[in-house]
Amino acid sequence: MRISQVGEFGLINLLNKAMINSPTGVVAGIGDDAAVLKVSGDQWQLFTTDMLVEGIHFRLDWASYFDVGWKALAVNISDIAAMGGKPTHGVISLGIPAETRVEDMEELYLGLRAVARRFGVNLVGGDTVKCPERLVINVALLGEVAAGKAILRSGARPGDIIYTTGTLGTAAAGLHILLNGGNYPDPIKETVLRAHLRPEPRVQAGTLLSSLPGVTALDDNSDGLAAELREIGRASGVGCLIWEKALPVAAEVQQLAALTGADILDWVMNGGEDFELVFTVQPAYRKQVEAALTKAAVDFAAIGVITSAREGLIMERVNGTREAMGQTGYNHFTD
Amino acid sequence: MRISQVGEFGLINLLNKAMINSPTGVVAGIGDDAAVLKVSGDQWQLFTTDMLVEGIHFRLDWASYFDVGWKALAVNISDIAAMGGKPTHGVISLGIPAETRVEDMEELYLGLRAVARRFGVNLVGGDTVKCPERLVINVALLGEVAAGKAILRSGARPGDIIYTTGTLGTAAAGLHILLNGGNYPDPIKETVLRAHLRPEPRVQAGTLLSSLPGVTALDDNSDGLAAELREIGRASGVGCLIWEKALPVAAEVQQLAALTGADILDWVMNGGEDFELVFTVQPAYRKQVEAALTKAAVDFAAIGVITSAREGLIMERVNGTREAMGQTGYNHFTD
Structure with missing residues (x-):
C-alpha cells in the first residue's frame, strides 16, 4: 500500500501513536494541536511542530520569502493558541536548494522575526541543510499555559x-x-x-x-x-x-x-x-x-x-x- | 550570492542569530548543540532540532528505513548529551513522497521507537506532509539538565x-x-x-x-x-x-x-x-x-x-x- 492511498489522516492513525516511555511528564500526547507536558508545578508546557514544503504548502510565485517565513511560524503559534497557551521558544530547520539567493533567505528570516517579535517568541536554535528541489521549513515551538488550564478538543458535551x-x-x-x-x-x-x-x-x-x-x-x-x-x-x-x-x-x-x-x-x-x-x-x-x-x-x-x-x-x-x-x-x- | 557560495556555516553566521524577545527564559541561544532554557527553579531545559534529507544525509540503498528512523532521533539525542543533559520529549515531522510504501514508514517508526525506548524519550507529536522527491525527517527534541549544570563549548582554558x-x-x-x-x-x-x-x-x-x-x-x-x-x-x-x-x-x-x-x-x-x-x-x-x-x-x-x-x-x-x-x-x- 502506498502513502498516496492512505492519505495523511490515515497515516497519522497508522503511525503517529504517541510513544510514552516516561509517563510522569506527559499530560497529553499526539491527538491535539500540541502535546501538553509537565515541567514545573504551576505551569504546563505545550510542544508542537509543523513542516511546510514548497509547492505543497506555499508557492514562491504567490508568496514572498517574507510571507513564507511569517506563515511557517504563525501556523505553529496558532497550534499553541488552540490549546489556550502563549508561545515561548522556537527552533527552525531549513532545507534549502543550493541555488537559492542568500538575500531571499534573509527575507525569510525577516518574516520569521516579525511574527516572533509580534508574539514574544524567542528563536533559540535551528538547522540549515541542503534540499535540492524544494525549500522545506520546519518549525518546532514551545508554549506555556497555567497548570490545568490547557483546553483540549475532547471536552465538548451535547448542549454546549x-x-x-x-x-x-x-x-x-x-x-x-x-x-x-x-x-x-x-x-x-x-x-x-x-x-x-x-x-x-x-x-x-x-x-x-x-x-x-x-x-x-x-x-x-x-x-x-x-x-x-x-x-x-x-x-x-x-x-x-x-x-x-x-x-x-x-x-x-x-x-x-x-x-x-x-x-x-x-x-x-x-x-x-x-x-x-x-x-x-x-x-x-x-x-x-x-x-x-x-x-x-x-x-x-x-x-x-x-x-x-x-x-x-x-x-x-x-x-x-x-x-x-x-x-x-x-x-x-x-x- | 547563492547559498552554494556561502556554505552552511556561512549561512548560519548570516542568518541564525538567536532572536530573543523574552530574555528571562533563555540561558543560551543559538551557537551550541542545544539551546538552554529556564523552565523551573531546579531544572534547565535543552531544546534542539535536526533535519535529515534523503540523498544528502542518508541513502535508502544503504540504510534501511529502520536505520533512518534510528539515526534521525539518535543525532538529536547526541545534541542533548553534548550539553550534559538527558533527553525527554520529541516531536517528529515527516515529508514523504506519495509513492512511499506504508510498510516502509512503519519500519521507520520502529527505528524511531527503538531509540526512543532505549533513551526514555517520549514521542509526543508530529506532522506528516507530502514532499514529492525526497524523504525529509525533522526531529525537535527537549532534554533536561540540573540548573547551572549544562556544559557549553565555551569554557575551555589553556592547559585543560x-x-x-x-x-x-x-x-x-x-x-x-x-x-x-x-x-x-x-x-x-x-x-x-x-x-x-x-x-x-x-x-x-x-x-x-x-x-x-x-x-x-x-x-x-x-x-x-x-x-x-x-x-x-x-x-x-x-x-x-x-x-x-x-x-x-x-x-x-x-x-x-x-x-x-x-x-x-x-x-x-x-x-x-x-x-x-x-x-x-x-x-x-x-x-x-x-x-x-x-x-x-x-x-x-x-x-x-x-x-x-x-x-x-x-x-x-x-x-x-x-x-x-x-x-x-x-x-x-x-x-
Whole structure:
C-alpha cells in the first residue's frame, strides 16, 4: 500500500501513536494541536511542530520569502493558541536548494522575526541543510499555559454552544484569487490575500479562553470548519449542528463570491487556513464568556450547538432544512 | 550570492542569530548543540532540532528505513548529551513522497521507537506532509539538565586536557565501505557499518560529565574531530594541540585501513558522525574525572591539551613534528 492511498489522516492513525516511555511528564500526547507536558508545578508546557514544503504548502510565485517565513511560524503559534497557551521558544530547520539567493533567505528570516517579535517568541536554535528541489521549513515551538488550564478538543458535551472567532473563508477566498487570477478592487484583494499569506494567530483570544470557566473544547481552523468540527466531534464523542445563517463571513469575501460565482460555503467549510479559533462553551457560562470576549475586543460568533455523536455533523441551512455534511476536508496526500 | 557560495556555516553566521524577545527564559541561544532554557527553579531545559534529507544525509540503498528512523532521533539525542543533559520529549515531522510504501514508514517508526525506548524519550507529536522527491525527517527534541549544570563549548582554558569517549573514525570507515563497496570480514564490516547506520548517543557519559567538577567544555563529534575542536576553540577563544599517537581507533578500523590503503587520520579528523563526546577538563580535576568515568565503565582517552587561540589547531605527529591543521570539515553546501 502506498502513502498516496492512505492519505495523511490515515497515516497519522497508522503511525503517529504517541510513544510514552516516561509517563510522569506527559499530560497529553499526539491527538491535539500540541502535546501538553509537565515541567514545573504551576505551569504546563505545550510542544508542537509543523513542516511546510514548497509547492505543497506555499508557492514562491504567490508568496514572498517574507510571507513564507511569517506563515511557517504563525501556523505553529496558532497550534499553541488552540490549546489556550502563549508561545515561548522556537527552533527552525531549513532545507534549502543550493541555488537559492542568500538575500531571499534573509527575507525569510525577516518574516520569521516579525511574527516572533509580534508574539514574544524567542528563536533559540535551528538547522540549515541542503534540499535540492524544494525549500522545506520546519518549525518546532514551545508554549506555556497555567497548570490545568490547557483546553483540549475532547471536552465538548451535547448542549454546549459552538463559537468561532473572526470570520471564516477569507484565506480560502485569497487562495481562489491566487489560483484563478483576476483583477478585483483593492479592499477585496488586500483583505483576502493578507488572510492567506499573513495569517494572524489568535493568541490573545486563546489565552483569554483558557482563563474563563465553561470553555470545554478549543481548536484552530487550519483545515476548514468541517474538518475542525469533525476533530472536536471525534475527540469529544459528540456531533455538531451548525447554523448556516450564523456563519461569519467578511464583506469582502461576500463581494468576491458575488463577482466570481464561487460557493462561499465551500470556502468556509473546506477552505481552512483561517487560523481562527473554534471553541465550545457550556450554556451556563455563555453570558460570562461572551462578556469577557467583548470586553477584550475579540470578535466572535455563536455558530451552532453540540449534539450527540450519532447525529454527526449537520448544517441547518438558511431555509430551515437540515443536511448531513459529507467527509470533505483538506488532505495532503489524496487530493 | 547563492547559498552554494556561502556554505552552511556561512549561512548560519548570516542568518541564525538567536532572536530573543523574552530574555528571562533563555540561558543560551543559538551557537551550541542545544539551546538552554529556564523552565523551573531546579531544572534547565535543552531544546534542539535536526533535519535529515534523503540523498544528502542518508541513502535508502544503504540504510534501511529502520536505520533512518534510528539515526534521525539518535543525532538529536547526541545534541542533548553534548550539553550534559538527558533527553525527554520529541516531536517528529515527516515529508514523504506519495509513492512511499506504508510498510516502509512503519519500519521507520520502529527505528524511531527503538531509540526512543532505549533513551526514555517520549514521542509526543508530529506532522506528516507530502514532499514529492525526497524523504525529509525533522526531529525537535527537549532534554533536561540540573540548573547551572549544562556544559557549553565555551569554557575551555589553556592547559585543560582534551578527551574523547570511545573511538574515532569508525562511522567514516563505515561510509567508506558504503561508498566504495568491497567484501571485508564480518567483524570489520559489522562494526563500521553499525557505527555509521546506528549511532549510539553518549547520554550516560554526558550526564555523568555534567555532574563532575572541572569539566569545562563539551561537544559531540558529529562533523569530525577537526570541526568539533574548531568549534570549541572558537567558542572558548583557545587553540588545541592534539597528540596523534593518543587518538583512539578501533582495531577493525585499523584493519580496514590496512586492507584499503585509506588514511585513518582523514577518517578521524574529517569523517564525523561518530557521535562520541569531546570534552575538556581542568588539570586539577583530571584524576577525579578519569576515576568517575572508569567506575561508570565509560571508555575514554586523553587526546591533547588546550593552548592559546593564536596557536590554532595543531597536531603533534607520531614522529614528534607539529603540523598546523587546515580548514577542513564537512560542509553541506559547498562540497
